[in-house]
Amino acid sequence: MDPPSTKVAPSHFLDGKTILVSGAGIAGLAxxxxxxxxxxxxxxxxxxxxxxxERDSYEERVGREGYTLSLRTEYNAGGGQILDRLGLYEQVRSVSVNAKEGAVEGGSxxxxxxxxxxxxxxxxxPIGPKRLVxxxxxxxxxxxxxxxxxxxxGAEIHWQSAVASAKRxxxxxxxxxxxxxxxxxxxxxxxxDGSRSKLGSLLRPNHDLDYAGVYCWSGIAKYASPEAIPKPVNRDWGVVVGAKDGLGGFFSPVDETSSLWCFSRRTSEPKEPLRYPIPQDRLDRLMEETTDAAASLAPLVKNLVSATNPDTVMQFNAMxxxxxSHSISTDGPSIYIGDANHAVSPFAxxxxxxxxxxxxxxAAAMKNCSSLGxxxxxxxxxxxxxxxKILKISHWTIDIVHATGIKLLLYTLILRVLGLFA
Incomplete structure (x- = not known):
C-alpha cells in the first residue's frame, strides 16, 4: 500500500505579495x-x-473635477455592470445626476x-435581470x-504621496x-496615474499623447434653483451637430442647479491649455468667443453662457x-491601466x-491565472x-460633430434615419 501523499499544492503567485498602485483615480481605486x-x-x-x-490630498481628489461623465452599459463601455459586480451600483446610482428621476426617465x-x-x-x-441603466x-x-x-x-492609500520614479x-x-x-x-x-502618466513618461519611450485635431473650451452654468436651468439640459445631455462653421457643442446637467456647456473646433495645432485662475484679459477673450459661438445656437445656450461661473471656465485639447500590450519579460512587473494605457478624448x-x-x-486575470505573465x-x-474600438468611435464622433458641407448633409441624413428607429 502506497503511503499517503505529502505533496503540497503550489501557492497562488500573488500569495503574500505587495502590489503598488500609482494613482487614486477611478482605475487605481477600482x-x-x-x-x-x-x-x-x-x-x-x-x-x-x-x-x-496619490499625489493629491483626499479633499483635493474627491472635491474637484465636478464635471460629469457617463457610466454606460454597452459591451465596450460597460461601467455599470462593473459597478454591479463590485457591489457599488446602487450606491453610485444614488449620487448620480439623474438619481431623483425614475430609472428609465432619468435623462437621455x-x-x-x-x-x-x-x-x-x-x-x-434597463439591461439584464437587475435592469441596470x-x-x-x-x-x-x-x-x-x-x-x-x-x-x-483593505487597501492602504497614501494621500499627498506622488510616485516620482520607479525601477526594476x-x-x-x-x-x-x-x-x-x-x-x-x-x-x-x-x-x-492618468493620461499624462508620470510612470509612462519615465519607463516607456514614445508614451506621448496624440492630438485628436480638436480643441475645446467649457464652463459650468450655476443657477439659484433647479427650475431655472433651461430645458432640456436640466436632465438630458448630448452633442449638437450642424452648427455654423463646424462648431461642436456638448451640453450636460452637472447637478440639481448646474449645467455644463462645451464648445469645440478643429485646428491643425493644439491650443494653449487654460484653467483657473485664467488671466482676466485671456478669460475675457475666451468668453467673447463663447458668446459668438452661442449666438449660432438656440437661445438656451446664451442663457447657459450668461450664468457661467468664471472659475469653472477652461480650455483644453482633445488628446x-x-x-x-505589455511585456513582463522585457519591461518588468509594471502594468498600465485606464488612461495611463489608452487615453481617449472626451468625444469617446x-x-x-x-x-x-x-x-x-x-484583477480577475490575476486571480484566475497561474503567473503574472x-x-x-x-x-x-x-x-x-x-x-x-472606443478610440475609433471617438474619432468618428469628432468627424460627425464638426462636419460641414456635403459630409454634414450625409451625416444628417443618416442621423434622421437612425432617429426613426431609436
Missing part, C-alpha cells in the same frame, strides 16, 4: 476593490497587500440640431464612492521613489493614445467605463481590442 472582491473568502492564499500612492443622450430638436434620442434602457455622474462623486470602497477593501530591481521586483524621498519596494507596479464618452473595466479584468496576456487580450 482595481483595489476588484482585487479584494476576487480574493473574498479565499482561505488558501494570503490576500496581496495593495498600497496606493441626444444628438441635437442647433435649435436642440433631437436627431436621435437614446433613453437609458446608464447614468451621468459627477466625477468627484464617483471618486468618493470608490475611495471609501477601496479603504473598506535585481530580484525581479520593483522599487518606487516618492516625492517625499521615501523608497518603497513591491512585487508588482500598477500605473493608474488620445492608442492602447498597447467612455474613459471612466474603460478604467472600471480594466480594473475588473486585470499569463494574467497580463489575458488582460491585454480584453483591454486592447476594447480600447481600440
Amino acid at each position: 482595481f483595489a476593490v476588484a482585487l479584494a472582491h476576487q480574493f473574498a473568502g479565499e482561505t488558501s492564499t494570503t490576500r496581496p497587500r495593495v498600497i496606493i500612492f 443622450f441626444n444628438v441635437w440640431h442647433p435649435d436642440f430638436r433631437p436627431f436621435v434620442r437614446l433613453a437609458a434602457q 446608464g447614468m451621468r455622474i459627477r466625477r468627484n462623486a464617483l471618486q468618493k464612492v470608490l475611495a471609501h470602497a477601496a479603504i473598506d477593501s 530591481i535585481k530580484d525581479g521586483r520593483v522599487e518606487v521613489s516618492l516625492d517625499n524621498g521615501s523608497i518603497i519596494s513591491g512585487d508588482i507596479l500598477i500605473a493608474a 488620445d493614445r492608442k492602447p498597447f 464618452g467612455a474613459g471612466a467605463n474603460l478604467a472600471l473595466m480594466d480594473a475588473w479584468d486585470l 499569463e494574467a497580463v496576456k489575458a488582460y491585454d487580450a480584453l483591454a486592447v481590442p476594447r480600447a481600440s
Whole structure:
C-alpha cells in the first residue's frame, strides 16, 4: 500500500505579495476593490497587500473635477455592470445626476440640431435581470464612492504621496521613489496615474499623447434653483451637430442647479491649455468667443453662457493614445491601466467605463491565472481590442460633430434615419 501523499499544492503567485498602485483615480481605486472582491473568502492564499500612492490630498481628489461623465452599459463601455459586480451600483446610482428621476426617465443622450430638436434620442434602457441603466455622474462623486470602497477593501492609500520614479530591481521586483524621498519596494507596479502618466513618461519611450485635431473650451452654468436651468439640459445631455462653421457643442446637467456647456473646433495645432485662475484679459477673450459661438445656437445656450461661473471656465485639447500590450519579460512587473494605457478624448464618452473595466479584468486575470505573465496576456487580450474600438468611435464622433458641407448633409441624413428607429 502506497503511503499517503505529502505533496503540497503550489501557492497562488500573488500569495503574500505587495502590489503598488500609482494613482487614486477611478482605475487605481477600482482595481483595489476588484482585487479584494476576487480574493473574498479565499482561505488558501494570503490576500496581496495593495498600497496606493496619490499625489493629491483626499479633499483635493474627491472635491474637484465636478464635471460629469457617463457610466454606460454597452459591451465596450460597460461601467455599470462593473459597478454591479463590485457591489457599488446602487450606491453610485444614488449620487448620480439623474438619481431623483425614475430609472428609465432619468435623462437621455441626444444628438441635437442647433435649435436642440433631437436627431436621435437614446433613453437609458434597463439591461439584464437587475435592469441596470446608464447614468451621468459627477466625477468627484464617483471618486468618493470608490475611495471609501477601496479603504473598506483593505487597501492602504497614501494621500499627498506622488510616485516620482520607479525601477526594476535585481530580484525581479520593483522599487518606487516618492516625492517625499521615501523608497518603497513591491512585487508588482500598477500605473493608474492618468493620461499624462508620470510612470509612462519615465519607463516607456514614445508614451506621448496624440492630438485628436480638436480643441475645446467649457464652463459650468450655476443657477439659484433647479427650475431655472433651461430645458432640456436640466436632465438630458448630448452633442449638437450642424452648427455654423463646424462648431461642436456638448451640453450636460452637472447637478440639481448646474449645467455644463462645451464648445469645440478643429485646428491643425493644439491650443494653449487654460484653467483657473485664467488671466482676466485671456478669460475675457475666451468668453467673447463663447458668446459668438452661442449666438449660432438656440437661445438656451446664451442663457447657459450668461450664468457661467468664471472659475469653472477652461480650455483644453482633445488628446488620445492608442492602447498597447505589455511585456513582463522585457519591461518588468509594471502594468498600465485606464488612461495611463489608452487615453481617449472626451468625444469617446467612455474613459471612466474603460478604467472600471480594466480594473475588473486585470484583477480577475490575476486571480484566475497561474503567473503574472499569463494574467497580463489575458488582460491585454480584453483591454486592447476594447480600447481600440472606443478610440475609433471617438474619432468618428469628432468627424460627425464638426462636419460641414456635403459630409454634414450625409451625416444628417443618416442621423434622421437612425432617429426613426431609436
